[in-house]
Amino acid sequence: MLLTQLREEVLEANLELVRGGLVLYTFGNASGVDREQGLVVIKPSGVDYDKLKPEHMVVTDLEGNIIEGNLRPSSDLNTHTLLYREFGEIGAVVHTHSEFATSFAQAGLPIPAFGTTHADYFHGPVPVTAPLSDEAIEGQYVRETGAAIVARFRGGEDCAAIDPLAVPACLVHGHAPFVWGKTPHEAAHNAVVLEAVARMAYRTLSLEANTQEVSHTLLDRHYFRKHGAKATYGQSRKEHNL
Amino acid sequence: MLLTQLREEVLEANLELVRGGLVLYTFGNASGVDREQGLVVIKPSGVDYDKLKPEHMVVTDLEGNIIEGNLRPSSDLNTHTLLYREFGEIGAVVHTHSEFATSFAQAGLPIPAFGTTHADYFHGPVPVTAPLSDEAIEGQYVRETGAAIVARFRGGEDCAAIDPLAVPACLVHGHAPFVWGKTPHEAAHNAVVLEAVARMAYRTLSLEANTQEVSHTLLDRHYFRKHGAKATYGQSRKEHNL
């Protein structure tokens, strides 16, 4: 069986979505990529989480062709593979319909960076894509969903480009969030924190609709506290293994 | 004992409402119909869920006459039987007072189709009935509740007709949702998803009161992804039995 370790990690990331309260029934999916072999491991479609085992994971290439597995892959496969092809540094993708992040997506609004919880994980607002055109919806819809995410991060006339490692999440307009990270563990962790951040942004806007986002100085201070060479949060790898 | 299999399915659907967090105390009820025999199996009234057994289910005919059972049937029986008589293709009915769907019903508002979660299950907004007249309330009130649902789906001068299989739920004005499906399992599942969809519609409206509903193109794309001959979600029946 291919990629036994990555299968375990992808399974565990899927289960973390359940533990984090992001999942109803079989909604949601997580995948991971092996960059050397150019292979993706993804959850099968519509299978109960409590029955999932590593051998149920589906292995595809970066174009979504099935390489190993008897089950259908997640119906969102082609969004995952497009993100892997376009965002060369990410190692895992997670998709959920978690309540508050999805509500921002449905309202067509980004999640503003209102505080340090947000800044610890997302170096700026979590953006929302443009609505998909009818042509995109009627065409390669799942692939087009990924293309809308990539277009938003590439930026353009209306909006600045965003570094997908600095802001590892995007809301798809009228749909729900896609979240990523360097590993399946990190992507799932980011998805759980995204939902917490979305809850607090929702409450903040209810309390004061004109709340200003935090300053760039604060964004930098918090983001680089947990990321990069000068990070001061947590233990070194060895100490973390208590 | 009649209909032993359907009794099990109806019991299980009632318990799924509890697991889905839709139920307080003895609120809520689920039923199923055997179309060949013209018999309905329904939860008894006001019995604790954790004591329910298949033999407690009450069997009635399609007019609500008790055929088998020592307990009183759910006080909403006559709504269920009317729906079975009028919506010839449905196989099960569920009624809950779940918090967010009930709040839309109390506000007299339909649940708009704001995203793909909604579109996966409901091919358009979940409608709300007209308020019942004093005559209806003082008359055959429970039956009239069903009649108000049927009237809304039949349509008329003010509103278009709706296919009860394409939108398997209705909010009763000032009351709560009724939800249906082809099987008790599907009806209960739809009721759980309806509550999730109602939660997200509520949050969406709080964030942006003027949010537009998703396009008909998106409704079609998502609905037919999970329903009909061209469905691509999940596993074939055989593969689903892991």
Next chain:
Amino acid sequence: MLLTQLREEVLEANLELVRGGLVLYTFGNASGVDREQGLVVIKPSGVDYDKLKPEHMVVTDLEGNIIEGNLRPSSDLNTHTLLYREFGEIGAVVHTHSEFATSFAQAGLPIPAFGTTHADYFHGPVPVTAPLSDEAIEGQYVRETGAAIVARFRGGEDCAAIDPLAVPACLVHGHAPFVWGKTPHEAAHNAVVLEAVARMAYRTLSLEANTQEVSHTLLDRHYFRKHGAKATYGQSRKEHNL
């Protein structure tokens, strides 16, 4: 030991508040009255719920004098005893700071009767008292809290009288709900439903601030479905003991 049966019932009602999610730490209290003996059984003050035993309950007379018990009674005792003296038909009183009912009390707003869930338990809006005067707060504050409830139910120039059996709950302005019933079980049950009804009224007002209350016809239909000689909900006492 006096009143062993009532002690058990009062303890069980206190624990039902915990199970219903109405209680944080040692907040909340329930009591019951033995009308023949003129004695009240009430929870002790500030004791952890998971340590409570029947022998910890405090027995007082209707004036709040301790008859049996080594622990201090709930600090709200004098509200309970006043309600027993003034509302001659009630058998139990419950007090909680449950989140949504308390929020209506803090906003100084009654809980409107927006739907059938409400109407099944409360035959009209759940009222809120007038704010207590500085004199009342600085005087016999706990007793005055009860007096404000009684004043609201007696009615006057500004507001109609309310039957405490038809609407078994009141919000104390800037404080929280007091709820009652014929038995400790019923009072605790009413408190749990009150919180559910308050949640839905809050959501309903958020969706549509101008929502109208249900008609008197609907209030009557639902209230008398569960109460009085013509009740049709649930099983007769014998059938209920499955």
Next chain:
Amino acid sequence: MLLTQLREEVLEANLELVRGGLVLYTFGNASGVDREQGLVVIKPSGVDYDKLKPEHMVVTDLEGNIIEGNLRPSSDLNTHTLLYREFGEIGAVVHTHSEFATSFAQAGLPIPAFGTTHADYFHGPVPVTAPLSDEAIEGQYVRETGAAIVARFRGGEDCAAIDPLAVPACLVHGHAPFVWGKTPHEAAHNAVVLEAVARMAYRTLSLEANTQEVSHTLLDRHYFRKHGAKATYGQSRKEHNL
């Protein structure tokens, strides 16, 4: 090992934050101070709560120099130590990103004293600091966070001074709450109640944006019911040990 008893108390306070639902992943931290020895015991940074043991706690002096321990202390250490130096009567500090208190902090709003639940614990609104300047953020940021809290309690031209024992919590603008008490147990307890109070204040403002705070008379009555020589709530120490 130094301070074995205080280590246990600090660990227990950290775990109480988890039980109270205030914590996601490794967010949050609690500390305690030994005033005689001038030593602080604090949670290590970024360690899973379910692995925490007393020996993992880090001991520092009041300037934040590590005296005992192999793990990095919480990244918020310098806020804790500043509060211990400036607020001479407090014995423990807790920091969380609990959802509703953090949302008030993000909105830059104090938590108003809307009811008796609040008044039982906080003798007036829970204040919010001024936003930190860019210089403070780029400088000794963690220490400056504590300085902003102290500045708010010292008062000045714009705002009255506050007694840190009478209002044992402060919201840091754009960040989250810091809460304290005489003991680690009390500080954690106060943090859990703060979140409950914040939830109810949020609901109250949603229901009625112009809600007035409770009177000073009511604040006094409730606060001194639980605090000070004339407290009447709960049992004496001996009776509490049931």
